[in-house]
Amino acid sequence: MGGVEIRELECFLALAEELHFGRAGERLYVSQSRVSQLLAALEQRIGARLVERTSRRVRLTPLGERFRAELRPAYDELAAVVDRAKGAARGVEGRLRIGFQGTADARLMEAITTFQKRHPACVxxxxxxxxADPFGAVRAGDVDAAIVLLPVAEPDLVLGPLFSREPQTVAVSVRHPFAKRAAVGAAELREVPLVAAAAPAPAYWREAHAPSPVPAPAVRTLQEGLTLVAAGRGAMLLCRPTASYHGREDVVFVPVRGLPDSVLGTVWHRDGETERVRAFARAVADATAVADAAA
Known part of the structure; x- marks a missing residue:
């Protein structure tokens, strides 16, 4: 890079955001004159002006605008590489926030236990x-990774190890015609209203978990859905462990034949991938492999 120093690039990016030499210096903990020196050195290496300064304002030249647009993602990626290397060098520590959808069953707890045994310095x-919002917590940064129901077709999210595959059941009121059945077929579900997730769950995700053209209420939580089921307002698809966990006297869970299994997967944001997240993904994969082998 022609001897360009990282401090020169940091100075340019700070100045490009602040458009003020004094504020850029405050961000970098250097003097205003040092900002000028670093900028001058960078411009000399490049061979053209990047910043125009008058007595009234500071602005980027057209070349400076293009340089900033191309430099920012490269600089951010470089910083992320350094952070990942530092994390790997000192081990996994700090805090890992894990979200789960449905039920925090034995498999999830086993994955968390595996992670904690390997990384006791990480809480x-x-x-x-x-x-009704399977991806919102990850996007908002409320959790670092989450175990959610598939499908996942979100370009800003990474789908990591699959967590489990479980047969589907349909929750119906004890008064529903299906309640006395040993099982129902997938085609029969298209004849009954299936309670679906409300927005902001994506349309493709809602349709995957309520594959029926018959109109039915949309809900935000599983408990809302089961309450509507108990009231005879519709049926609801649930995987077997979730059905077992949420068992109640006024709802019957009937196995469904002909539907793909319900699958959980580990997801995290592409911009939020850390060594902690990768270590948890490895723990999920290993714990799932052990559970599958024992099944």
């Missing part, structure tokens, strides 16, 4: 992810 926190 784990667990939070439930709303049924």
């Amino acid at each position: 784990t926190e667990i939070a439930e992810v709303p049924f």
Whole structure:
């Protein structure tokens, strides 16, 4: 890079955002004159002006605008590489926030236990992810990674290890015609209203978990859905462990034949991938492999 120093690039990026030499210096903990020196050195290396300064304002030249647009993502990626290397060097520590959708069952707890045994310096926190917003907590940064129901077709999210595959059941009122059945077929579900997730869950995700053209209420939580089921307002698809966990006297869970299994997967934001997240993904994969082998 022709001897360009990282401090020169940091100075330019700070100045490009602040458009003020004094404020840029405050951000970098250097004097205003040092900002001028670093900028001058960078411009000399490049061979053209990047910043225009008058007595009234500071602005980027057209070349400076293009340089900033191309430099920012490269600089951010370089900083992320350094952070990942530092994290790997000192081990996994700090705090890992894990979201889960549905039920925090034995498999999830085994994955968390595996992670904690490997990384005792990292504290784990667990939070439930709303049924109607499977990806919101990850996007908002409320959790670092989450175990959510598939499908996941979000370009800003990474789909990591699959967590489990479980047969589907349909929750119906004890008064529903399906309640006395040993099982129902997938085609039969298209004839009954299936309670679906409300927005902001994506349309493709809602349709995957309520594959019926018959109109039915939309809900935000599993408990809302089961309450509507108990009231005879519709049926609801749930995986077997979630059905077992949420068992109630006024709702019957009937196995469904002909539907793909319900699958959970680990997701995190592409911009939020850390060594802690990668270590948790490895723990999920290993704990799942052990559970599958024992099944």
